[in-house]
Amino acid sequence: xxxxxxxxxxxxxxxxxxxxxxxxxxxxxxxxxxxxxxxxxxxxxxxxxxx
Amino acid sequence: xxxxxxxxxxxxxxxxxxxxxxxxxxxxxxxxxxxxxxxxxxxxxxxxxxxxxxxxxxxxxxxxxxxxxxxxxxxxxxxxxxxxxxxxxxxxxxxxxxxxxxxxxxxxxxxxxxxxxxxxxxxxxxxxxxxxxxxxxxx
Numbered sequence: 320x321x322x323x324x325x326x327x328x329x330x331x332x333x334x335x336x337x338x339x340x341x342x343x344x345x346x347x348x349x350x351x352x353x354x355x356x357x358x359x360x361x362x363x364x365x366x367x368x369x370x
Numbered sequence: 371x372x373x374x375x376x377x378x379x380x381x382x383x384x385x386x387x388x389x390x391x392x393x394x395x396x397x398x399x400x401x402x403x404x405x406x407x408x409x410x411x412x413x414x415x416x417x418x419x420x421x422x423x424x425x426x427x428x429x430x431x432x433x434x435x436x437x438x439x440x441x442x443x444x445x446x447x448x449x450x451x452x453x454x455x456x457x458x459x460x461x462x463x464x465x466x467x468x469x470x471x472x473x474x475x476x477x478x479x480x481x482x483x484x485x486x487x488x489x490x491x492x493x494x495x496x497x498x499x500x501x502x503x504x505x506x507x508x509x
Contacts, residue, residue: 325437327388340452340476341386342445349441351387 325351395429432493450476477502
């Protein structure tokens with residue numbers, strides 16, 4: 320999953336869905352997109368306390 | 371006498387990146403090579419169409435800021451890339467018969483001048499995208 324960094328590609332922070340023929344490596348090298356995934360809130364439950 | 375006027379203000383996308391506001395010149399050249407097929411008995415030379423040999427030439431202001439010209443172009447040298455030139459910004463997404471869009475598919479970028487500096491002038495770069503099939507969209 321790619322994330323838009325440059326507003327020249329769309330809204331920064333949105334997922335970037337590449338069109339056919341787009342050179343993804345060049346966009347990554349130029350810092351226009353990233354492979355960072357969108358951070359989600361943690362849903363991991365805390366461990367139960369030992370009695 | 372001209373019956374309509376077109377004020378040059380096209381839009382440009384290179385590798386999906388909208389660089390319209392850095393572009394000052396764009397030329398789309400649609401060429402089909404002419405192959406001679408004149409034969410004995412003909413009274414004049416004749417030609418037929420060969421392969422397409424298209425180019426898109428653009429002039430961009432150079433900028434080294436994040437996400438700008440240099441970041442968009444540098445890694446494209448030596449690769450094939452899609453280039454779109456539309457007659458208007460709106461035509462990039464919704465071309466019409468009176469506002470067409472031209473796309474050169476998988477054109478080759480042979481060279482780039484990362485530094486092109488002259489005293490007292492804004493730096494610009496000229497890019498030539500060669501080869502690839504040209505398509506015209508009107509809808």
